[in-house]
Amino acid sequence: MTSLIQLVDHIDWIRVIDVVALLLGLLYLWLEYKANVWLWVVSIIMPIEHGYLYYARGLYADAGMEFYYVAAAIYGLVMWLGHRDESGKRAERPITHFPARRVLPTVVVGLALWGGLYWLLTHFTDSTVPVADAFTTALSIVALWALAQKYVEQWLLWFVVDLVCTLLYIYKQIPFTAALYAFYTLFALFGYHRWKSQSIA
DSSP states (O other): OHHHHHHHHHSOHHHHHHHHHHHHHHHHHHHHHTTOTTHHHHHHHHHHHHHHHHHHTTOHHHHHHHHHHHHHHHHHHHHHHSOBOTTSOBOOOOOBOOOGGGHHHHHHHHHHHHHHHHHHHHHHOOOSOHHHHHHHHHHHHHHHHHHHTTBTTHHHHHHHHHHHHHHHHHHTTOHHHHHHHHHHHHHHHHHHHHHHHHOOO
16 A cells, blocks of 8 residues: 555656646547537546646646636537527537638737736746747637637637647647647648538638
8 A cells, every 4th residue: 555655656747637638639639620519528628637737837828728718618519509590490500711800800809818918927927938828828719719610710720829839838848738739730730621621601
């Protein structure tokens, strides 16, 4: 029993959580690629692992973002399951393109979020990467909203987020999560082309 306790004490729990997050992330990515509504269920579970991991590595905006992810996952689940077609019948939300009328407001909101998060990080935390941390968090908020709307272009937003996160997590020495985001970066291109071929407009 004592040896078991000693073994548990010597486990690098950050690495364990990193691996679990990797496996959940791969499952989430596959479900998103397939436009499967179960992705929202997985995305309610993942923030627990990621939030702890990011906080432990000083990525405070990313850690705080996990609260948003839970709320956004619930919102996304409602948006996908609660859609109604033109006749008023419940139907699966179709994949569509980002409307031109929403581009400018979305850019303005994204920049405002980036600036606000940067200010919070520089004034209230000891973050060593406030620009990148605020950027990926702000763009993730926008991308997750676009995913809930089932816009094809949400994949392009995630491509940028994932690329920056890959470099950031390598710098912060979170290797498994960095590998996951490198895979996300590549897979976002495949996801974009798949959703584009399935979009109705």
